[in-house]
Amino acid sequence: MTDLSMLPPPAGEAVRGPAIAVRGLGKRFGDLIAVNGIDLDVPRGSFFGLVGPNGAGKTTTLSMVTGLLRPDAGTAMVLDHDVWADPVEAKRLLGILPDGLRIFDRLTGLQLVTYAGLLRGLSREVATKRATELLRALGLEDAQDKLVVDYSAGMTKKVTLASALVHGPRVLVLDEPFEAVDPVSATTIRGILADFVSAGGTVVLSSHVMDLVERICSHVAVLARGEVLATGTVDEVRAGESLEERFVDLVGGSTEVEGLEWLRTSSD
Ligand SMILES: Nc1ncnc2c1ncn2[C@@H]1O[C@H](COP(=O)(O)OP(=O)(O)OP(=O)(O)O)[C@@H](O)[C@H]1O
Numbered sequence: 576m577t578d579l580s581m582l583p584p585p586a587g588e589a590v591r592g593p594a595i596a597v598r599g600l601g602k603r604f605g606d607l608i609a610v611n612g613i614d615l616d617v618p619r620g621s622f623f624g625l626v627g628p629n630g631a632g633k634t635t636t637l638s639m640v641t642g643l644l645r646p647d648a649g650t651a652m653v654l655d656h657d658v659w660a661d662p663v664e665a666k667r668l669l670g671i672l673p674d675g676l677r678i679f680d681r682l683t684g685l686q687l688v689t690y691a692g693l694l695r696g697l698s699r700e701v702a703t704k705r706a707t708e709l710l711r712a713l714g715l716e717d718a719q720d721k722l723v724v725d726y727s728a729g730m731t732k733k734v735t736l737a738s739a740l741v742h743g744p745r746v747l748v749l750d751e752p753f754e755a756v757d758p759v760s761a762t763t764i765r766g767i768l769a770d771f772v773s774a775g776g777t778v779v780l781s782s783h784v785m786d787l788v789e790r791i792c793s794h795v796a797v798l799a800r801g802e803v804l805a806t807g808t809v810d811e812v813r814a815g816e817s818l819e820e821r822f823v824d825l826v827g828g829s830t831e832v833e834g835l836e837w838l839r840t841s842s843d
Pocket residue numbers: 604607609627628629630631632633634635636
């Protein structure tokens with residue numbers, strides 16, 4: 576069990592709805608419909624995987640749900656707070672690990688996470704204590720005084736995760752949290768997320784790794800071409816198959832590769 580005193584979300588909230596409720600959410604980029612008026616419920620206390628092929632609309636959806644990208648249509652609620660109509664409260668409840676967003680990488684790891692805590696209204700003392708605890712839990716204590724610009728991709732992912740956790744959110748939204756992370760660190764991160772869910776929090780993550788989603792998630796949604804093709808518990812969605820087989824059935828597309836003969840021959 577990871578000893579992170581800020582992780583257990585307060586019990587007994589008067590929230591009735593799901594952790595995240597999306598209704599008719601849509602986004603267009605020019606002629607391209609990236610997200611096509613989707614409905615999605617993420618149950619409270621679930622470990623929810625959002626999967627889909629490249630370009631399916633996962634990042635666009637998560638960005639709209641977390642207040643980073645304004646939807647063209649529809650609503651996104653976080654624990655009964657509308658992300659766009661009531662952003663202050665919704666964002667207080669959210670911890671976000673965005674994909675590819677610029678961070679202040681000229682700060683040290685400890686400064687960056689402490690700064691994230693200060694921005695979220697923590698006192699300097701509490702922010703520093705939590706940042707130190709988080710960096711230790713994530714195996715970054717030896718690197719905490721190094722500039723983030725000099726971190727590896729996996730270390731950067733971990734320090735961004737620490738920044739997402741420092742204010743003790745109730746709902747964590749993580750875009751590809753395991754990308755570029757080594758297996759030992761991935762196990763540490765999984766442990767922290769599992770503790771967070773056991774304490775009553777909700778985790779939503781996007782991933783391309785079906786095996787991982789099948790192992791760690793309780794619920795899943797399959798997104799393709801901006802539509803939700805299936806959602807429910809992992810067992811409901813995989814319907815007796817492996818999640819990967821079910822994913823290929825749902826998403827379609829050929830796995831046969833045509834052409835590229837030149838790549839298969841060793842002669843010039
Ligand atoms: N800012 C943008 N401007 C124009 N098109 C965009 C923009 N952001 C995303 N798109 C397009 O919207 C579609 C959905 O993209 P999105 O990044 O949400 O997919 P994804 O499921 O996260 O993909 P991946 O798994 O490859 O990260 C893609 O066709 C993408 O090219």
